[in-house]
Amino acid sequence: MSASATAPIGSQILTLMAALMLVLQLFIIAQRRLLTNIRLFAIQSLLLAGIAAVVAFHHAANHVYLVAGLTLVGKVVLLPWLLTRLVYRIQIHQEIEPLLNAPSSMLIGGGLTLLGYVVARPFTSMERLGNNTLAIALALVLTGFFLTINRRKALTQVLALLTVENGVMLAAVALTTYGMPLVVELGIFFDVLVAVMVLAILVYRIRENFASMDTSKLNQLKG
């Protein structure tokens, strides 16, 4: 099968999977159960791994397979497992209590997605595969950022940060010719892993000290 023949199919698969990632992100915004949230994130990461694999296959760029594999191991298996274990260990209240209610959160999420599309429009010609993957990536980053603001509990903020990271990764895979340099990608994976571990410990400590994970209570630390 030649590369030119696979182009439209690959492109379509890519667009589909990217769009699904965005849909999952909006799910995460509206969702109120913590464990479901973690699972949704795992599925989103699985889609990211799929996208990386398609890109790797399409460009015969072997090191992007490595990215796909690492995403699969790290974000689909390891991190959700770690977070789930943390949830059980601290016996946390399952309900997420966002600052804004679900409908207005959805509205803001929609607005940010729109902004992502507007901002990305001048760059669509640079995309190699798929339509509007950059726009989706930007939308993921922006909505993820909004999620970190909208959540109170440290654990859910970690989760939101991870979706931001997914957006960054999507942009890297979709836009740059052969993904980022391998060293940078490995570095990012390592960073994310360490960050989650540190945050997990931090969450545990905050919980111990404040009997809550609500970061809005941290302003009591101010002198």
Add this chain to the structure above:
Amino acid sequence: MTDFPLSLLGVALWAYLAGAAGALVFQRFEKLANGFGFGMAAAGGLCGLVSCGAALASGMPVASRSIELFPALIPLVRFAIRADALGCFFGLIVSLLAVPLSVYSLGYARSYFGRRNVGVLAALFNLLLLSITLVFLADHVFFFLIAWELMALSASILVCFEHEQDESRGGAVLFFVMSHIGTAALILGFLLLFQASGSYAFTDFHALGAKLSASRRGGVFLLFLFGFGIKAGLVPLHIWLPAAHPVAPSNVSALMSGVLIKTGVYGLIRVCFDFLGAPPQWWGVAVLGLGTVSAVLGVLFALMEHDLKRLLAYHSIENIGIILIGLGAALMLLHSSHPMLASLALIAGLYHTLNHACFKALLFLGAGAVLHATHTRNMEEMGGLAKRMQWTSAFFLLGAAAISALPPLNGFVSEWFTYQSLLQGFGSTPSLIRLMFPLSGAMLALTSALAAACFVKAFGITFLAQPRSAHAREAREASLTMLLGQGLLVAVCVVLGLFPGILLKLLDPLTHQLIGERLSQRLSLAGGLVLSSGAAQGGTVSTLGIVLMLVALLAVPIVLWALFARGARTRIAPTWDCGLRGLTPHMQYTATGFSKPLRMIFKALFRPRREVQREYDLSPYFATTLRFESHVEEVFQTRVYRPLKWLVLRFSRRSRALQAGSIQAYLIYIFLTLLALLLFAL
């Protein structure tokens, strides 16, 4: 052979570094740390003195090489030095002071034994010498800034060396803050220069002014005038000077007043003459005006001080003013294309820079010796020290004569040059702006007279008459090394006064580099013993001649005595005390009383306030207790800096609301910034 002076300069830098490191290593053994630290500083100073002197004497070429001290590990920074004539001259000043100050410190630091860490003092002293030398030699913007900041840091730590006193900490903090504000202006100025040159090397900044638009050039000039003006202690940016200099250990005060504030002068000369070139008229007017104001206000504030070291610090402001009068006149004359006269004015400024370094260091060392003996800086508690500290008082008297510009000492020579350039400057241009010259000259004359009055007060109250306190009564002469350090500086002051031809010759390469003139032949007649102003209608003067004449005149009273008074009866009796039972210290003239006429004349500036409370039983003429208070308003602190401080604090308190301590709020700040940037990119 060409490499000889430069390599010796490298030795000097390494000696300072070794002194700093050694003093830290040996800090457990005070005597060793003291001896090694200050010994290395003296050795480094000697090497620097010989190398800079030799380089200047050899009539160095204008284009000097830039050499890298050590390879840079950080991108964009080159640790390069270049010893051109300007750098060498200022290097000469710092090295010239390093030797006597280090010798003095050997004795002075002994008073800290057992109380303080002398190793740290010696190490920082070396570090300060090193960084000042590097400031003068640096050939790269970042290297210059690193040295500049190192200098500010080590100096501010030295200022609060006696850190348990509030005064020391306050002075250090003020110095630190002012210094940083100045550095910010410098960085901006350098960035503007970088935009035009595309390089960070000083060599590439040469004559860059031609490439800049007039308004940008003016902006660069103002930024540097502000930044370097803070360091030089220009009025109204001077307030850190009287706060920081007096509280430092005296050897450090001497170094700060002698050299550290001269880094500002160096920077201004470097920027105005080397980088920007061809000055517009208003630069000269601004510098001349600020210099004149600094000179007059500096000496007026000095007159009101009773704190010996604060008085000297205010005199530093005055002398910086006199130096800037020379520089400003040079800029104005350069604008009206009189390069020869401009060189004369520049020489006046540079000569005064060196002179002030010498006599101000000498006076601070003297004040240090007095402080060491009496444990107070308040002049009203001194007195009668001339009998107890004969050498120190003699040295201080010579220093006071030099700073008051009395012939034949060095201060006279440089002020004479300043007057000559101002007088001749009047004829340099037909425009009305030439009135600046005689005006500034008149103010300079006023300054000199007031300075003389101030030092009559400082010397008279401190050293003459009867001791005013128990401490003063028990004062002892300073140790041998302390006297030696002062003696060396006295020798320098005398030599610079009697044989000005030596220095004029050394200044030749400098004026040649900056203006393109060599004047020493025209300015010195009879092998450098007679000074000429270089113009037909100007004057000539010979300090050596004045001395010889004084010696000859000394014969007159001896002859008169021999003729008429020989054999007359001499009676030795106590001083006339108006019939009271003996004179007491309370009857003496006080420093406050001495300066009262001037306080009244300049009432508008000082806004003196006094309060007298009298308690009496029978008649108001026989008071039982009397309380007297007298205050002088520090105009700049109360009128400028206090409102400014208040504004800054209020703004800071308001903006504290931003820092709410909530993660969500911080995230929103970041998020909104991100959104704003994205929308801005659209």
